[in-house]
Amino acid sequence: MFRVTSLAEMPDAQINRWIRRIALLFVVVLIAFVAFYAFDRFRAPTAPIVDREMAAMEEAVRADPADIASRGRLADLYLAAERYDEAIAQYSEIINTGKQLEAGYISRGRAYELKGELEAAAADYAKVVEIGTTGEMAGVDAMLEMAYYGLGAIALQQDRADEAVEQLLKALAIKRTDADAMNLLGAAYVQAGTPEKAFEPLRRAILFVPTGWPEPYLALADAYTATGGTEQAEWAAAMAEAMTALAPGGSGDIAGPAARLEAIADGKAGLDARIGLGLLAETSGDTGLAADWYRRALELDPQSKAAQLGLSRVTDGTQAHPDVVPSASPEGSN
Numbered sequence: 001m002f003r004v005t006s007l008a009e010m011p012d013a014q015i016n017r018w019i020r021r022i023a024l025l026f027v028v029v030l031i032a033f034v035a036f037y038a039f040d041r042f043r044a045p046t047a048p049i050v051d052r053e054m055a056a057m058e059e060a061v062r063a064d065p066a067d068i069a070s071r072g073r074l075a076d077l078y079l080a081a082e083r084y085d086e087a088i089a090q091y092s093e094i095i096n097t098g099k100q101l102e103a104g105y106i107s108r109g110r111a112y113e114l115k116g117e118l119e120a121a122a123a124d125y126a127k128v129v130e131i132g133t134t135g136e137m138a139g140v141d142a143m144l145e146m147a148y149y150g151l152g153a154i155a156l157q158q159d160r161a162d163e164a165v166e167q168l169l170k171a172l173a174i175k176r177t178d179a180d181a182m183n184l185l186g187a188a189y190v191q192a193g194t195p196e197k198a199f200e201p202l203r204r205a206i207l208f209v210p211t212g213w214p215e216p217y218l219a220l221a222d223a224y225t226a227t228g229g230t231e232q233a234e235w236a237a238a239m240a241e242a243m244t245a246l247a248p249g250g251s252g253d254i255a256g257p258a259a260r261l262e263a264i265a266d267g268k269a270g271l272d273a274r275i276g277l278g279l280l281a282e283t284s285g286d287t288g289l290a291a292d293w294y295r296r297a298l299e300l301d302p303q304s305k306a307a308q309l310g311l312s313r314v315t316d317g318t319q320a321h322p323d324v325v326p327s328a329s330p331e332g333s334n
Contacts, residue, residue, distance in 0.1 A: 005030045053077060061090075068094055075107065084115040102128050102143040109150055118154050127148040145174035149181050155182060161192035172201075179216075180207040195223035207306055210279055214243035231269040234260065239276050246283060254280050271300045272308075278310045287314040 057074035060067055075090035091108035094100055095235060109124030127145040132144030152167035186202035189195060198219060200214040205216045217240035224233035242257035244250055258280055261273040278293035291314045297307035 026161055030203075036194060043189075050077065050081070054081070055113045065093075066097075068099060070099060070124065072100070072107075073101070075111075079107070079114070082114070082286065084111050088115075102131050104331050105131075106143050106146050106150075109147070113150060118157065122151060124165050125154075130298065139174065141174065145171050145178065148174070149184070152181070152184055152188070156188050156191065157189070163190045164188040165192060177208060179205045182208075183216045183219065186223070188215065190222050190226070195226040198223040209308065210310075211243065211283055213244070214240040214247070217243060229269075231264050231267050234264055235269040235272045235276060238273075239279075242276075242280055254284070261298075265296075271297055275299065275304070275306050275310060278307070278314075282314055283306070290314045 002283045005189045037062045041054070054074065054077045057070050057077060059075055064070070071090050071094055074092035075094070078084075078087035078090060085283045088108055088120055091104050091111060095104040095326060099227050103115075105127045107125045109128070112118075112121035112124060128143055128147035129151070132147065135141060135144075135273065140213045148167045148171035151248065152164045152171060155164035159234060165185065165188045168188060170179050170191050171181045172185065174183070181204035182201040186198040186205065189198040189201070202220045202223065207218075217236045221233050221236035221240060224230075224236060238257045238260035241260075242254045245252060245257065258277060261276045261280070265273040265277065268271075274297035278290045278297065281290035281293060290309060294307045294311040294314070297304055298311070301307070
């Protein structure tokens with residue numbers, strides 16, 4: 001049995017020794033705690049999640065070169081990181097297996113396109129077309145649609161507008177809701193010298209995706225300018241300016257574009273201008289003002305799909321027609 005000695009029974013010298021020991025122990029513990037906190041608080045940051053995943057996929061491919069799923073994921077990560085040569089090498093390995101050919105060619109084509117090697121990209125997209133058009137599901141083949149889109153985009157970059165129109169129409173025959181393809185088709189019509197054909201696809205593009213990109217508005221401004229639609233061109237140019245300001249890295253200042261739209265809100269482009277003002281207010285978070293502008297647009301055209309959709313968004317769907325869907329025909333003055 002251990003004997004417990006109370007402090008009252010200890011001589012003064014022994015008590016002093018215990019006090020010094022306890023004080024020393026406290027100092028040691030304090031130093032250890034501070035060191036641990038400093039290490040935990042200020043240690044070097046860990047690698048980003050994407051880097052860790054990339055490293056994991058690289059290890060998986062080294063461990064099993066036949067693992068197509070891991071190789072494909074690694075290639076996609078390289079592509080996202082703009083490491084195009086490495087992405088191309090991985091996609092090429094997948095293609096060489098003879099498996100997942102459509103996916104391999106469409107992805108490698110995209111990598112070549114982003115790298116600026118347009119001829120190589122077009123060759124890969126053409127391979128997808130060759131494979132996809134012989135399949136039973138060609139009419140709904142998403143990769144075939146992407147290949148047509150890629151060929152159209154490349155043709156447009158190379159000033160072959162008529163060919164671009166042909167390819168983009170094929171893409172839209174597979175996926176009628178592809179706003180990007182609609183936008184490029186409209187731009188191709190303008191470049192081909194037939195701006196009057198651009199209105200329909202460009203307006204459909206902004207009906208599906210009304211904010212977040214200036215491109216369809218810029219193309220519409222060119223189309224209206226070419227056909228003498230002065231106020232409509234001003235509406236489109238103002239919207240393009242607003243979308244550019246709201247884009248990442250933009251000024252965020254939409255006062256100027258809003259003033260331009262208000263100046264034509266009672267003119268020939270009044271419907272478009274009022275819907276545009278509603279969109280800008282909605283994007284800025286002012287749902288009350290947005291609702292007012294959408295209602296004013298409906299005063300001009302009670303059947304306006306864009307105004308009905310806008311009003312539905314800012315009023316929780318309580319004040320718009322319940323059957324409105326964005327696949328309806330585009331509107332506005334041509």
